[in-house]
Amino acid sequence: MNRRKFLYTGAALSAAAVTPQTLFSKSVIENNKKKFPQAVKPKLVGDTKEFQIFIDIAVQEIVPGFKFHTLAFNNQIPGPELRVNRGDKVKVNFINRTELNHTIHWHGMHVPWRMDGVPYVTQMPVMPGQTFVYEFTAEPYGTHFYHCHWGTLLHMQSGMFGSLIIEDPDDPIKKRFPYEREYTLIYSAHDTNYIRNELNGMITRMKERSYLMMSGRFDKERFNLFDSKEDLNAHIEEGYKPPYTVNRRSSAELPQPNFFTVNGKSYPSTPNLYIKENENIRVRLINAGGEEHYLHLHGHDFWQVCDDGLPIPTPWQMNTVRLSPGKTIDIIIEGKNRGLWTFHDHDTRRVTNNGLYPGGNLLALVYEDLPMEERMVETMPGMKMDMKNQPMNMLPKVALDE
Helix, strand or coil: CCHHHHHHHHHHHHHHCCCCCCCCCHHHHHHHHHHCCCECCCEEECCEEEEEEEEEEEEEEEECCEEEEEEEECCECCEEEEEEECCCEEEEEEEECCCCCECCEEECCCCCHHHCCCECCCECCECCCCEEEEEEECCCCEEEEEECCCCHHHHCCCCCEEEEEEECCCCHHHHHCCCCEEEEEEEEEECHHHHHHHHHHHHHHHHHHHHHHHCCCCCHHHHCCCCCHHHHHHHHHCCCCCCCCCCCCCCCCCCCCCEEEECCECCCCCCEEEECCCCEEEEEEEECCCCCEEEEECCCCEEEEEECCEEEEEEEEECEEEECCCCEEEEEEECCCCCEEEEEECCHHHCCECCECCCCCEEEEEECCCCHHHHECCCCCCCCCCCCCCCCCECCCCCCCC
């Protein structure tokens, strides 16, 4: 190391003691914990674990400076994480505080068919102001999730999803890959213009339908709700035009996502995965959106240990995993290559914010015990640094437009 580099590094190391907001500071690491789904503690009623979940309109800030109205379970995006043991009796009181219809589907769970949350198939939709009680036994083991199944194309990208973790005290994954820390990452994709237009249109329609129902003026054609296929055909023969033949609501274009999120946030607001040298961490990957993701970790191979919650008899190593819509995959990352490493979607169209790279599904694997001297970086050529007035020059930095 030459004298200039030595003096620069020495000054920066001294500044580290007084610079509060770095990637490695206790406050940042603690705040990072809030960027993962927050587990809600159930109320034990007899031998049943009882949860309360409500749905309401919320404001979501995907990235600094960009907010929009959306839907949210318990005012959280993602919704609260439900954690129970395999075999537990579960009761969920679902309260609809919006002016829209909703249900909850327990994705990957072996629930009684009446609890499956498909409107007009297993249950009637939960209307504004109503409560529906879901009851089931927690099976099978593994990483699962829940989401709304009413207006699914709109409601899922509008924040109506959350993680459901079925644990086993005799965890087969922990036996093979001992770990203490784990993280849940829920991926989604959002067309914010579509969400805005469709939510406004759906609220208007629901107000009209609620008024008609209260005044005893239910109309099958206005509600687009029929008793059977034969009933639908009969109305069509009499002149009824289904909404898919004459689009009465919006353009015929399907959503074109312009933001891609991990736990409701896009880079640079995405969470970090903290790890220490020689530590194993478990990462639960959930795709609650409508896009495929090809998740790639730099500097490491990881072990795929579960597929749709089911333990894989013979785990295999890879550094890129395909996460299709509706899939859950569990991976184990071994802390064998100290540094700061990118974990991102290798379909880089999903690493954008409103079309601008970098953004979206971009986050970092951070070795929190990385020595200070390895965190430093020199200034770019032509840039002057005044150590008295500037924070220490450390990696990583926030790039908004490469």
